[in-house]
Amino acid sequence: MSSPPSEDIKMSSPPPPEDIQMSSPEDEATDSDVKTFGSLLNIPENSLVALAIDIRARRLNTASSSGRRIGRIIGSRNLVHIIQLDDDFKLIIRVPAADKDGLNQTAAKAMESQKATLRLIATTTRGWVPVPEVYEFDATKDNTIGAPYICMRFLPGLKVSEVWKEASEDVRLKILTSVAQSMAQLKELRAHQIGSLQMDDKWHVTTGPCYHYKQQEDGSTSTIESGGPFDTIKSYLLHYFQWPKNTAGELDKGPEARAAISVISMALQKFHLHHHEKEPSEKFMFGLAPPGFDSQNIMVDDQGNLTGVLDWDLVRVLPRCVGYIRYPGWITRDWNPLASDSENWPDADELEREELERYRKHYNQALGDALYRSKDWKLNKNSHIWEAIWIAALHSVHRFKICCKLVKEVEDLYRRGTCDDMNAARQIMLEIRNASSLADWTEVREDLALFFASHQPY
Numbered sequence: 001m002s003s004p005p006s007e008d009i010k011m012s013s014p015p016p017p018e019d020i021q022m023s024s025p026e027d028e029a030t031d032s033d034v035k036t037f038g039s040l041l042n043i044p045e046n047s048l049v050a051l052a053i054d055i056r057a058r059r060l061n062t063a064s065s066s067g068r069r070i071g072r073i074i075g076s077r078n079l080v081h082i083i084q085l086d087d088d089f090k091l092i093i094r095v096p097a098a099d100k101d102g103l104n105q106t107a108a109k110a111m112e113s114q115k116a117t118l119r120l121i122a123t124t125t126r127g128w129v130p131v132p133e134v135y136e137f138d139a140t141k142d143n144t145i146g147a148p149y150i151c152m153r154f155l156p157g158l159k160v161s162e163v164w165k166e167a168s169e170d171v172r173l174k175i176l177t178s179v180a181q182s183m184a185q186l187k188e189l190r191a192h193q194i195g196s197l198q199m200d201d202k203w204h205v206t207t208g209p210c211y212h213y214k215q216q217e218d219g220s221t222s223t224i225e226s227g228g229p230f231d232t233i234k235s236y237l238l239h240y241f242q243w244p245k246n247t248a249g250e251l252d253k254g255p256e257a258r259a260a261i262s263v264i265s266m267a268l269q270k271f272h273l274h275h276h277e278k279e280p281s282e283k284f285m286f287g288l289a290p291p292g293f294d295s296q297n298i299m300v301d302d303q304g305n306l307t308g309v310l311d312w313d314l315v316r317v318l319p320r321c322v323g324y325i326r327y328p329g330w331i332t333r334d335w336n337p338l339a340s341d342s343e344n345w346p347d348a349d350e351l352e353r354e355e356l357e358r359y360r361k362h363y364n365q366a367l368g369d370a371l372y373r374s375k376d377w378k379l380n381k382n383s384h385i386w387e388a389i390w391i392a393a394l395h396s397v398h399r400f401k402i403c404c405k406l407v408k409e410v411e412d413l414y415r416r417g418t419c420d421d422m423n424a425a426r427q428i429m430l431e432i433r434n435a436s437s438l439a440d441w442t443e444v445r446e447d448l449a450l451f452f453a454s455h456q457p458y
Contacts (some may be wrong), residue, residue, distance in 0.1 A: 161296045
């Protein structure tokens with residue numbers, strides 16, 4: 001990876017957005033939150049303010065005499081405290097779920113990687129990707145608040161999830177254009193392995209292990225583990241592929257699980273082959289992947305201009321079509337179960353599908369303009385399909401439904417309406433592994449092969 005410029009170089013940046021007040025609810029803790037965070041929920045406000053005042057004095061050379069917490073947001077793995085000091089200066093103190101002694105060594109390294117990545121993004125993109133500046137982090141509990149924390153710059157704006165529904169069409173299109181232009185700037189951050197980005201004091205960048213959450217057996221605090229780095233897509237998927245388990249915790253060998261394995265294995269083989277056939281000599285073939293690329297982590301102003309990209313926990317580099325080049329989650333709800341709040345996914349009405357396709361087309365064109373129709377841009381067109389396949393590999397709970405979605409798309413495309421709805425697709429999936437229906441599987445397999453060939457990721 002090419003090295004970023006020295007910190008001594010003065011870089012031009014886009015004009016800062018107006019300071020729009022972010023919605024900052026004081027979240028009430030649930031029983032689940034208490035189980036996850038425990039005593040971290042009871043950090044005194046005055047301790048948080050004292051820490052903010054101290055960090056500002058040391059890191060920004062600006063004194064403050066008082067302040068208050070104007071919001072606390074309880075996430076799945078982090079407590080986000082919004083602190084406003086006496087001159088209306090705001091900053092964020094994020095407290096991760098941690099053991100009683102603080103973060104373990106792996107979690108601390110993951111936090112260091114996040115800090116390095118945000119620094120690289122801010123410097124390499126000259127500020128055009130608005131990410132929070134990290135002022136300081138401490139992986140221990142030996143500090144003012146008695147807990148691990150990462151302190152970051154406050155980013156103004158409103159979440160897209162809060163404005164999209166009521167926004168005009170012009171504002172929606174502006175949001176998509178602004179996000180596409182910003183994501184295009186990440187094209188310079190590449191690596192020759194899948195993993196996290198590491199950086200030393202001399203700006204020497206290497207690829208380190210991937211960091212991931214592992215839930216404890218009692219379902220309480222998530223611990224962070226590591227794996228890799230990985231030289232190929234195949235080695236990454238072999239490490240992280242999630243085998244389905246039944247309610248007894250045993251390997252699921254039922255018809256749904258077996259049929260889904262058949263379909264997804266075929267798709268992943270095509271993914272791997274396409275990747276290396278198209279770019280056999282490409283050294284830096286992997287790109288940065290914003291981990292929470294959805295509406296709850298994208299901040300905009302009232303005109304639709306991007307003001308912030310949040311949530312970079314456990315950020316890593318991945319194949320580019322499931323990395324920065326992919327569509328934002330809220331316009332892939334028909335393909336991405338992680339971005340949908342529907343219990344009936346992937347069932348969707350025709351109007352919604354047409355709307356999402358229209359927004360994807362706009363995003364694709366805006367990204368093409370920003371990337372000057374380069375080779376990277378071509379990876380975007382079918383990225384929603386390959387992201388769904390990627391999700392199916394890594395999340396066994398969604399695998400069968402995603403495979404049903406694939407089968408329905410294929411049947412609609414090549415059989416001209418013989419698969420009327422998702423129930424018909426589910427039936428085809430259940431017949432795939434029946435000995436009496438091998439001919440049906442042969443036909444479906446041929447159609448899937450044709451579909452994957454005509455919707456290549458690369």
